[in-house]
Amino acid sequence: MKLLTNNPKFLNYVNKGIEVDFREVSYLKILEIARDYVHKNYEILTHPMYGSVKPNETLYRSVVLEPKDTLDINSVNLISHAIETFIKFRKNKETPLWQENIKEDFSVIDHDLITNAIERIIK
Secondary structure (H helix, E strand, O other), rough: EEEEEOOOOHOOOOOOOEEEOOOOOOOEEEEEEEEHHHHOOOOEOOOOOOOOOOOOOOOOOOEEEEOOOOHHHHHHHHHHHHHHHHHHHHHHHOOOOOOOOOOOOOOOEEEEEEHHHHHHHOO
């Protein structure tokens, strides 16, 4: 399993069977990289638009993927829709230049949601 993320809270994350692919890139770029993985036969295991935070409000995004033998059409559709949705939201309003304490809050939300999802996937 692979954890693709731009959230620095995952820099020292260790969980058996999880490879962390940390990138210092934007939310949109994480979605685009996830799309690239999907085109290399990875399946998306966590929804790329999880949580109740609008995609143009948060800086952090993490996606859990798993290699497969064939192209997963559901993952293709899911990541394509996520990218379209992000672009639509960003056209309405750019991501604010948040203060550090707000960035930290978004980082914690992303970290908690994904670590909980990973625990459920591994069970």
